[in-house]
Amino acid sequence: MNPSRIVIxxxxxxxxxxxxxxxxxxxxxxxxxxxxxxxxRYMGPQLAGVCHFDPLRHQKKKEVRVGTRAGSISIYCxxxxxxxxxxxxxxxxxxxxxxxxxxxxxxxxxxxxEIYNISKFDYDTKYWSHYHNPRTVxxxxxxxxxLNLGVTGPAYTIGAACAAGNMGLIHxxxxxxxxxxxxxxxxxxxxxxxxxxxxxxxxxxxALASHEDPKKASxxxxxxxxxxxxxxGGCLYTLERLEDARARGARIYGEIAGYHVxxxxxxxxxxxxxxxxxxxxxxxxxxGLEPREIHIVNTHATATPQGDIQECEAIRAVFGEGCxxxxxxxxKSFIGHAMGAAGALELAGNLPSFDDLNVHPTINVDDLDPQxxxxxxxxxxPRRVPRVDTILxxxxxxxxxNSTLIVRRFVP
Amino acid sequence: xxxxxxKKVVLDIIADIAPDEDLSNxxxxxxxxxxxxxxxxxxxxxxxxxxxxxxxxxxxADYLQLASLDSxxxxxxxxxxALAAKG
Numbered sequence: 001m002n003p004s005r006i007v008i009x010x011x012x013x014x015x016x017x018x019x020x021x022x023x024x025x026x027x028x029x030x031x032x033x034x035x036x037x038x039x040x041r042y043m044g045p046q047l048a049g050v051c052h053f054d055p056l057r058h059q060k061k062k063e064v065r066v067g068t069r070a071g072s073i074s075i076y077c078x079x080x081x082x083x084x085x086x087x088x089x090x091x092x093x094x095x096x097x098x099x100x101x102x103x104x105x106x107x108x109x110x111x112x113x114e115i116y117n118i119s120k121f122d123y124d125t126k127y128w129s130h131y132h133n134p135r136t137v138x139x140x141x142x143x144x145x146x147l148n149l150g151v152t153g154p155a156y157t158i159g160a161a162c163a164a165g166n167m168g169l170i171h172x173x174x175x176x177x178x179x180x181x182x183x184x185x186x187x188x189x190x191x192x193x194x195x196x197x198x199x200x201x202x203x204x205x206x207a208l209a210s211h212e213d214p215k216k217a218s219x220x221x222x223x224x225x226x227x228x229x230x231x232x233g234g235c236l237y238t239l240e241r242l243e244d245a246r247a248r249g250a251r252i253y254g255e256i257a258g259y260h261v262x263x264x265x266x267x268x269x270x271x272x273x274x275x276x277x278x279x280x281x282x283x284x285x286x287x288g289l290e291p292r293e294i295h296i297v298n299t300h301a302t303a304t305p306q307g308d309i310q311e312c313e314a315i316r317a318v319f320g321e322g323c324x325x326x327x328x329x330x331x332k333s334f335i336g337h338a339m340g341a342a343g344a345l346e347l348a349g350n351l352p353s354f355d356d357l358n359v360h361p362t363i364n365v366d367d368l369d370p371q372x373x374x375x376x377x378x379x380x381x382p383r384r385v386p387r388v389d390t391i392l393x394x395x396x397x398x399x400x401x402n403s404t405l406i407v408r409r410f411v412p
Numbered sequence: 413x414x415x416x417x418x419k420k421v422v423l424d425i426i427a428d429i430a431p432d433e434d435l436s437n438x439x440x441x442x443x444x445x446x447x448x449x450x451x452x453x454x455x456x457x458x459x460x461x462x463x464x465x466x467x468x469x470x471x472x473a474d475y476l477q478l479a480s481l482d483s484x485x486x487x488x489x490x491x492x493x494a495l496a497a498k499g
Contacts, residue, residue: 061431066453127464130456 006173007245007410008253010085010238011348012077016049016231016335020080024345025352028360029382033215033334035229041116041196047209047217048193049231049336059148068110068135069191071144073234073341074101078145078185085238085250087183089149098181099142099155100171101236102164102188104339104397106157107136108195141189153181161397162300163261164188165235165343166405170259172239182244187344189234198339202228205269207304209336218337219364220301220308220330221372221379228302229336235344246412253351257390257408258287264400271307276314276402280394283404284318292323293390294406296359297376298346299330300394302337309371311394316374327376327385330362343395343403353388354409413492415485421466421492422458422484426450429457440481462488467495 011021017034018024027034040046055064055072058079064072078099082089114132121127134140139156146155154175160167165188172186192198202208209227211217218229245252260282264272284291297315301308319326331346332338338345353359361378368379389409396402413421419440426448427435433448444450458478462468468491470478477487 062429062449065429065431121464127460130453130460 003177005242006176006239006256007242008237008256008351008407009240009245009250010081010087011235011253011351012080012082012084013235013345013348014051014053014073014076015233015338015345016051019051019053021348021352024349028331028334028349029358031361031363031380033218033363035214035217035336037214038193040199041112043196043199046199047211047214047229049229049233049338050193051232063148066131067144068140069194069232070103070106070141070189073189073191073232074141074145074236075148077187077189077234077236078149081185081236081238087238087248087250092183094150095152096182097151097153098172098175098184099145099151099153100168100175100184100186101142101145101157102166102168102340102344103138103141103157103159104161104164104190104192105198106138106140108197109191110135112195112197145185160401160403161399162337162339162342163395163397163401163403164340165345166259166347166393166395166403167261168344169237169239169256169405170261170403173256173259176239176241182241184239185236186239187234187236188340188342190232190339190341192230192339193232198230202230209303216364218303218333220299220303220333221362221369221377222365223367223369225303225305225308227304231336231338233335233338233341233345235341235348237344252410254354254391254407255410256405258283258289258406259404260286261401261403264402266400269398271310271396272400273310273314273317275400276311276394276396277317279402279404280314280318280392283392283406287406287408289390289406291319292325294319294323294326294392295385295388296350296353296391297326297328298350298391298393299328300342300396301330302332308369311396312372312374319375321375323376325387327359327378327383328374329360329378331360333363343393343405346395347391347393347405347407350391350393351407353391357386357388358382358384359388413489413496415489418485418489418492419481422481422488425458425461425465429454429461438481443479444481466492468492
């Protein structure tokens, strides 16, 4: 069977340093991070990546009040992606559109808010909101998006910890190839900064970043890295079969060349570089590419002392020597870890490289950890390179879920 | 509390739960659902906010009493006044 070619035709995003692909990209090339200090319930000021898009651009006030932050982020990204794709959305059959949104977690925010709310009423549960269940069901962000858009095709989330952003695109690719839908809105979102539990959890793991300057707090590969900066965000793409995209004269950002998903089956939180390698190699096989044919490797590295080393071990094993045209970067150094949105956002940050031939850097590396000194690592300043035809995007998550996605320059 | 004051209390709640609605011309004798975009979850919101803000309980059997501003005032004003009398 020769599977359909699947192409990216639209991008909508909100990141802590940009609310459109153009703004995001400019800031990635300009070294502009988007981390700030915010008040977290029970914990006081914490470092976080906060998105500053206007929810009322695409939602009514009541939708914002009733829905969730993840829902707002999804709706914003979906509407922006649709506009960017220039598809005639009003005339599309809504039952042939799929919405596939990756999430690390969902529901903690609303549950924490309700527990806090009833604490003001002596924990009397008759004050518990009737919106709690629609806000906390795992499909909430996709469901809110379907309501807002009037999409009647399949709309659901994909829970895959921090591998979820890639998973949204991978799943959409599979569904388009199966003919389940004709048009997909896919990617990942996160509302994580609105739950103290994630901050407290990482703190208890000794994995929460600290730094006096928020913008320097997320520092993968630096010797002084000390953990994760938690961020919210979202990035959704429109994906189509090539023949459909060409029939309507769509602009094509890139083509899904390969992917793979596997599991470590080894630990709750510690990554496994052997399985990561297997994931990367399997995605290369599916794409029919050799490691030296990958021009950008966007790392998952979250700036935990051990996790960065483990991923570097995996990347070194696959790309080590003999890949002079392979460059390696990291987007979390700018925006922190946007959890379920991470993979999708990080891919978006690199997509414009097909056109401008710049590789955005990994910032905040003042003292490179020798164990992270990968060949081709682009540090602190963007690097102009001779060619960018392929981008390999890694996203890994807790419980050992690994995803790798390869996008190639579209060549008819 | 007068019935007019009671209507104001209900309208203030509606202003929060239906922030996109223009409440300047709500007809007190017409069903709220016939003139505003309110669904069953919104009516649960009204019940919840009466409970939270004012300590007023509206049992499920009485929900229909909240159909219009007039019927709400008719039903709620004695409850507000009874509560006030209790101190």
